[in-house]
Amino acid sequence: MRLSSVSIRHEIQNCQKRWSEELSGLGQSLKVLANASEKYHATLEENRKLFNEVQELKGNIRVFCRIRPFLCNEDHKSSTTEITGDNGELILANPAKIGKEGNKLFKFNKVLGPTTSQDEVFKDIQPLVRSVLDGYNVCIFAYGQTGSGKTYTMTGPEAATEEELGVNFRALNDLFLISRNRGDTFNYEVSVQMIEIYNEQIHDLLGSNGSEKNLGILNSSLPNGLAVPDATLHPVNSTTDVIELMRTGLGNRSVGATALNERSSRSHSVVTVHVQGVDLKTGATLRGALHLVDLAGSERVDRSAVTGDRLKEAQHINKSLSALGDVIFSLSQKTSHVPYRNSKLTQVLQSSLGGHAKTLMFVQINPDVSSYAESLSTLRFAERVSGVELGAAKANKEGKHIREFKEQLSLLKDKIAKKDEEINQLQTHSPRVKTGKRVDSLLKHSSSSPGISSLGSKIQHRRTASGGKAMGLISRAGSDADNFSEISDRHSETSSMQSVDDIQQQREIMVLSKLPEDEMGSNSADPELASFGYADSEGRLSDISDSGISMGTETDGSISSMVDFALFPEQEKIASAWKEQENAPNTPKDRLPKVTTRVQKATTPKTAPSSSVWPKSRDSTPRSSGKLTCMSSKLCATHSRYGLLLSFFRGGKILLLWGAIKSAVRWLRI
Numbered sequence: 001m002r003l004s005s006v007s008i009r010h011e012i013q014n015c016q017k018r019w020s021e022e023l024s025g026l027g028q029s030l031k032v033l034a035n036a037s038e039k040y041h042a043t044l045e046e047n048r049k050l051f052n053e054v055q056e057l058k059g060n061i062r063v064f065c066r067i068r069p070f071l072c073n074e075d076h077k078s079s080t081t082e083i084t085g086d087n088g089e090l091i092l093a094n095p096a097k098i099g100k101e102g103n104k105l106f107k108f109n110k111v112l113g114p115t116t117s118q119d120e121v122f123k124d125i126q127p128l129v130r131s132v133l134d135g136y137n138v139c140i141f142a143y144g145q146t147g148s149g150k151t152y153t154m155t156g157p158e159a160a161t162e163e164e165l166g167v168n169f170r171a172l173n174d175l176f177l178i179s180r181n182r183g184d185t186f187n188y189e190v191s192v193q194m195i196e197i198y199n200e201q202i203h204d205l206l207g208s209n210g211s212e213k214n215l216g217i218l219n220s221s222l223p224n225g226l227a228v229p230d231a232t233l234h235p236v237n238s239t240t241d242v243i244e245l246m247r248t249g250l251g252n253r254s255v256g257a258t259a260l261n262e263r264s265s266r267s268h269s270v271v272t273v274h275v276q277g278v279d280l281k282t283g284a285t286l287r288g289a290l291h292l293v294d295l296a297g298s299e300r301v302d303r304s305a306v307t308g309d310r311l312k313e314a315q316h317i318n319k320s321l322s323a324l325g326d327v328i329f330s331l332s333q334k335t336s337h338v339p340y341r342n343s344k345l346t347q348v349l350q351s352s353l354g355g356h357a358k359t360l361m362f363v364q365i366n367p368d369v370s371s372y373a374e375s376l377s378t379l380r381f382a383e384r385v386s387g388v389e390l391g392a393a394k395a396n397k398e399g400k401h402i403r404e405f406k407e408q409l410s411l412l413k414d415k416i417a418k419k420d421e422e423i424n425q426l427q428t429h430s431p432r433v434k435t436g437k438r439v440d441s442l443l444k445h446s447s448s449s450p451g452i453s454s455l456g457s458k459i460q461h462r463r464t465a466s467g468g469k470a471m472g473l474i475s476r477a478g479s480d481a482d483n484f485s486e487i488s489d490r491h492s493e494t495s496s497m498q499s500v501d502d503i504q505q506q507r508e509i510m511v512l513s514k515l516p517e518d519e520m521g522s523n524s525a526d527p528e529l530a531s532f533g534y535a536d537s538e539g540r541l542s543d544i545s546d547s548g549i550s551m552g553t554e555t556d557g558s559i560s561s562m563v564d565f566a567l568f569p570e571q572e573k574i575a576s577a578w579k580e581q582e583n584a585p586n587t588p589k590d591r592l593p594k595v596t597t598r599v600q601k602a603t604t605p606k607t608a609p610s611s612s613v614w615p616k617s618r619d620s621t622p623r624s625s626g627k628l629t630c631m632s633s634k635l636c637a638t639h640s641r642y643g644l645l646l647s648f649f650r651g652g653k654i655l656l657l658w659g660a661i662k663s664a665v666r667w668l669r670i
């Protein structure tokens with residue numbers, strides 16, 4: 001008995017030993033497993049991050065799917081959606097099909113379940129919002145059927161508590177917070193615009209006189225990111241400012257009651273936050289814009305049981321959303337033409353959908369069984385959106401000088417636009433202009449060389465080496481003529497008084513003719529043109545005067561016919577004049593300028609100022625010689641033909657007057 005008890009004890013001890021050894025072995029392998037699983041999770045997390053980074057580099061539109069909770073009046077038991085883990089996967093189950101057959105799997109950047117709070121939603125998009133302060137353009141928009149929670153996500157419910165505030169408020173709050181924190185290095189200015197697109201019309205929601213006016217959209221947004229420049233831009237400095245503005249804006253939104261959602265907004269609302277930051281050290285500027293878009297509900301017209309105005313609204317909404325779909329589709333197909341212009345919505349969002357912006361879409365889902373069809377089409381649309389690559393986002397950073405140049409450029413563009421407007425007004429007021437398109441082109445031509453650009457051309461032509469000074473002089477005369485015609489066209493052509501500007505222009509031409517030889521470029525390639533430079537002012541006065549007269553006699557002798565011819569050259573007249581030129585006995589055909597346009601045909605034979613302007617030609621060749629024509633065509637090709645013609649004509653008028661005064665004085669002396 002004793003022996004057997006000892007052996008049993010030994011056995012037990014051995015067993016215990018083996019167990020403890022096995023246990024420690026198990027423990028070690030468990031540790032290895034735990035390590036492996038930890039690594040696996042870390043790798044998964046890293047994979048997700050890398051995937052996001054790749055998407056960011058490609059510039060993919062990020063898609064977050066948010067499923068709203070059941071409302072009181074909905075059947076809580078039957079949901080069409082099932083979230084599988086936190087990897088962005090979502091299963092949509094078809095209530096008509098039982099089992100796996102009816103399940104459809106969708107994958108997005110993130111799926112937010114019905115219990116996700118507003119704060120959690122914002123945390124996920126916070127980095128995106130903050131990048132606005134680094135000069136990026138960001139667009140966040142909510143898409144989904146009516147009543148799926150778009151307004152809840154973007155703005156929050158009516159009379160929201162602090163926890164219920166939506167993305168709009170939180171984003172602006174966050175921007176204020178960060179901009180204040182960066183106060184030592186950056187000076188930020190934040191301003192807000194709020195518009196709505198209702199029945200394809202754009203209304204300002206923050207305007208003082210309501211949202212009645214229909215605003216226009218720019219084809220490409222201004223450097224400051226404004227696509228709708230006429231919408232009121234409110235500077236904001238605090239959260240209270242923002243809340244005030246949002247209230248005003250929301251109050252102005254078009255709201256109608258549909259059978260689906262009592263508080264259903266029937267318009268797309270776009271809140272744009274413009275941020276401009278100046279680096280206090282370098283003076284460089286950062287410009288970012290954040291578009292927060294609450295789209296109107298996508299709905300099947302039959303389901304919302306609407307008629308009349310509401311039906312019209314629904315049709316407009318669906319049309320603009322399908323235009324959005326077309327844009328998304330062509331972006332994902334990388335087609336050369338993207339149909340942005342098919343709707344106001346796509347026009348407003350153009351810079352965020354096709355530019356180097358960061359774009360995120362909240363796809364809102366109503367989990368109710370009755371909404372299965374809408375949920376399916378919404379998720380399919382979202383899947384297509386997530387495949388769109390916009391290209392890597394780019395920050396809008398500008399050095400101090402570039403900013404200044406850009407400002408100057410936009411000022412100059414403004415001036416040009418104003419001049420064009422003035423010309424257009426004059427065109428409509430002048431009875432003469434109604435008759436011909438040619439005047440259009442004439443005026444446009446002169447408007448396209450405003451004072452500043454012609455100033456540039458003056459300097460440039462003065463320095464022209466190959467053409468010599470004479471050419472430069474002619475060029476200058478040409479560019480001056482452009483200005484001249486522009487200025488004087490504002491006044492009546494038949495006005496008895498010449499404007500001071502006209503006289504000054506003529507004086508300028510004369511002063512230039514007196515420039516010293518070295519500046520004139522005596523080694524001019526074209527002696528005939530160079531000789532122009534030597535003409536004394538007196539001589540040129542009479543020359544120009546002659547030219548005016550001879551131009552008149554070439555038509556029918558009357559000044560009015562001369563003007564008519566210059567402005568409205570008839571086809572046959574031009575053709576016959578041109579034929580005459582060609583058939584002239586002393587005209588070598590190869591020296592005739594090639595006629596490429598009607599305008600040139602019209603002006604060339606007539607613009608050829610009489611030979612007296614060109615001393616050598618007067619002596620050696622007949623007026624209609626090929627040489628002269630060639631010279632005049634050179635002149636014409638270099639500069640505004642019409643402008644020059646008018647300039648000579650007007651010069652002729654002044655000098656005619658001047659000549660008359662001189663002879664009167666002489667006659668009195670005699």
Ligand SMILES: Nc1ncnc2c1ncn2[C@@H]1O[C@H](COP(=O)(O)OP(=O)(O)OP(=O)(O)O)[C@@H](O)[C@H]1O
Nearest residue numbers: 068146147148149150151152157261264265296297
């Ligand atoms: N996440 C959520 N938590 C609680 N309630 C929600 C949530 N999402 C939406 N709701 C509620 O659902 C209803 C409809 O939401 P909401 O008005 O935001 O829909 P919508 O998609 O903007 O509709 P519409 O297209 O007509 O503007 C509201 O009563 C809202 O409070």
